[in-house]
Every structure is written in C-alpha cells, then in structure tokens.
Amino acid sequence: MTHALRISTLAAALLLLPPLAAAQSTDGGERRCFNGYAYTLDGGEYRYTEHHEQQRADGRITSWDVTYVGRDGETIATKTMDFSAHPTVPTYRMEIPADGYVEGIRRDDGWTMFRRESREADEQTKAFTIEEPMAADSGFDPLLRNHFEALQNGDTVDFRFAAAGRQGVIELRAHKIGETTFEGRPAVQFEAELDMMFINFFVDSLKLTYDPETKRLLEYRGIGNMHDANGEVYPVRVTYARDMPDVAREHGAPAADCGAIDG
Template sequence: MRPADIFTAFILAMLAASASAATQSYYGEAEDLVTGKLLYREYHTVEYGGGIPVKRTVDYKNPQGELIAEKINIYADNPLTPSFNLIEPDTGYREALSMMGDQLQMILQQPGEPVQRDRLTLPDDLLVVDAGFDELIRSHWETLVAGDDLTFYFASVARFDLIRFRVERVNNSDQGKVVIRMQLASRLLAWLLDPIQLEYDAESRRLLSYRGLTNIRSASGDNYIASITYFYP
C-alpha cells in the first residue's frame, strides 16, 4: 500500500472512531430525606464507544465544593459489571473491584487499618456491579415496563458478598416517568433494607432521581440515605 493510501486509511479510521465515540456529562444533587439539606453533589462524565459505555468518572463534592470522594468505572465486555475504584482522598477509605477470570477481586481499605482483600466466584445468575445497575434497567427496559420483575446479584465490596435483589416497576400517575423499585429478593428479609426507588424518563430512559442508600459515607462513617436529583445539559 502506498504511503498516501496508508494515510487515507488512517484518517478514515480516526473519523469512524470519532463518529462512534461520545461523552456525556451530568450531575446530581443529594439531599437529606428528612430535612432536604444538601449533602453533596456528584459530577458524572461517561465516555461511550459504539453506543456503549467505556469509562465513567465521578467526582463527589460537599456543599462547599470540596472533593470528598472520587470514582472510576472501566467497562469491558459486559456493561453490567464494570470494574471500579472509589476513594476518599482525605480519609484514605477505598473500595475497589475488578474481574479476574471467573472471579471478582475485591479490595477494601478502612482508614487506619490494613488492606482487606477477597475473591468471590461469579454466580450463575445475573450479576451487577456498581454503576452497572443503570445499564441493567435500560437493557431490560421492555421487561420491566411490561410489569415483570427481575432478580440479580449485586456485588458488595463493603460486605465482601453477593447480595440478591429484585427490581420491579411501580405504578405511578405520571405517565412521563417510569418508577423502578429495588429491594432484597427474599421477602422474609426485605424489611432489613428500605427499598431503593428510581425514576426514569419514559422517553429518553435517563435516570431522573434516586432515593435510598448511597455509596458515599458521612463524617460518622455511615453511608448517606438520600434523595438524588439528576440534571442534564
């Protein structure tokens, strides 16, 4: 192939890659469920390739604009199971997860304590990791909208465990929104954790709000329970 032909092929490949890649940025405001007080803001940047997520970065900032946590998701073959690394710069608290063949490698760093590591074998059933939950809803949209429920395992680094959940659509009067409820799959144990509720735009399928336990810790070390509203450009 002539040099000119090689250069032309390179340019065409670059243009094709640019056409299939995109970046979406949005943010959310987390408020206390009782007082409505602003707890923190989360700033998302998602990179896409060929219409599927490739990388997500999230900066979490307190009401004064100071960084309190940061997270990176790297998506591979399955958008439901991205690897992730969450860290609090000030305290050193860290949660991380990566796929290692047929196992999940988990890392937990508590402030002032030795690093803890564990590996779990992948379940035979559907598995979701971190932000992969949002992709789960969209990939099973028609099933959930039709009123059928869905069960899956969620990987919890804080517990070094796989927790089984059930998601289902909730009837609501606003036809422009689809409300999804997530709770423990066992009806006998469901009372241990309040359901998480999510609202999606019925047309764009964008996440509009989240209500429930979050992955951000308060000064006391407990995870916030909050209502998060998302804003898009």
C-alpha cells in the same frame, strides 16, 4: 460500617441523563457529562454534587469517572469505572480520602471485590463469578434499561448484585410501583428490593424514577455511598435535574460540562 447496602448512588448509575454535555473524543468515541444533586432523604438537606464524565463507543459506555463535590466546593470522593470486560459489571475503584475508605472490583485471573475501611485497616477481598443477569455499582442502571419493557409491563426482574461494600453477592428483584411526573413530564417509578429472608430488616428498598421514553434515570432514592460524621453511609435522594439547583450553585458545585473538574 452499617448493615446498609452500599450501592453507588446509582446514582451514579445513569446512562442518558439530563442535558448531557457531549463531545467527540480524540479516539472517535463520544464523551458525555452530567451532574446529579444529592440531598438527605430525611430533611432534604443538600449534601453534595456528583459530576459524571462518560466515555462511549459504539453506543455503550467504556469508561466512567465520577467526582463527588461537597458543600464547600471541594472533592470529597472519586470513582473510576471500566466497562470493557462486562457491560453491567464494571471494574472500578472508589476512594473517600477523609476516611481512607476504598472499595471496588478488579479482574485478573478472575473477579475480585475489595474493600478497605480506613488507611490503617487491612484490605478485605472476596472472589466471585459472573452469573447472569448480574450488575455491580453503576452497572445497575444499564441492567434495568435492558429489561425496561418487561418492567413497564409489570414483570418482576430478578438479578444478582456484586456489592463490594458488603463483600458479597446479593439477590435483588425489581418491579414497577407506579407512574408520576418529573419536572412536569411523565415518569415511571421502579423499586428494587432484596430477595433474601431477614436482610430486608437491615436494608431499605431502592426507588428509581425514569423517563419512559428515553429510559434515562431522573431520580434515585435509597442508601448512598458517602459517609456521615460517624463514618456510616446514609440514605439520599439524588436528582438529575436539567438545571443546577440554586443550593448546589451556592455551595460550589461544578458545571455539568465535560472537563469542568481538572484532573
């Protein structure tokens, strides 16, 4: 494991991403589905597609499943999240079968983050408490959306992040770094960086591009949560393009529709 900060490709953090396939669920809630396309930050090589399926009720996410599909069209990782206990700190479990890697957060009498490096390794755990504002995994995105106007106005937003992959709670600060375009439309860019001395030498900042009107995440640049051939996480660029890129289609990426992946 590297010193790199393991944050789900906020990638997986995304509430209202490009064109969302939406459908009513049997319990009256709404199901929303979309894809993210991941490339290496250095070299721009396509690596995998994230297929997201969210369940929403009363305007907020209640559960969220992510399937990571590799370049051969096979599932390389899965993640399930439950937001019923907290809107920005989900309980979740992520698994990478090839490595035997598992990480997540559970809540019994209190909050606990856990991590297992391989099938042979023992599980590591660490208890933590919720200290607002706070996020974990894909809860990063709704937290930024909650503070969107302040960020747009040039304010810096400090918050805590429960990083199960690091077995610790870290302090982050987010701020606006400029404006750009995405798919020909205006967009705004935010940066999140660690607010602790020396740690910045080990972790690059995270750069996120949002639609200023809908507040939907358009692109993420930073450390991902898939492993390379050496078993280490690596930086990625994940785009939530409206249309599937040809390279993703050629490598067996699933459609962005709900139910595109069985099981």
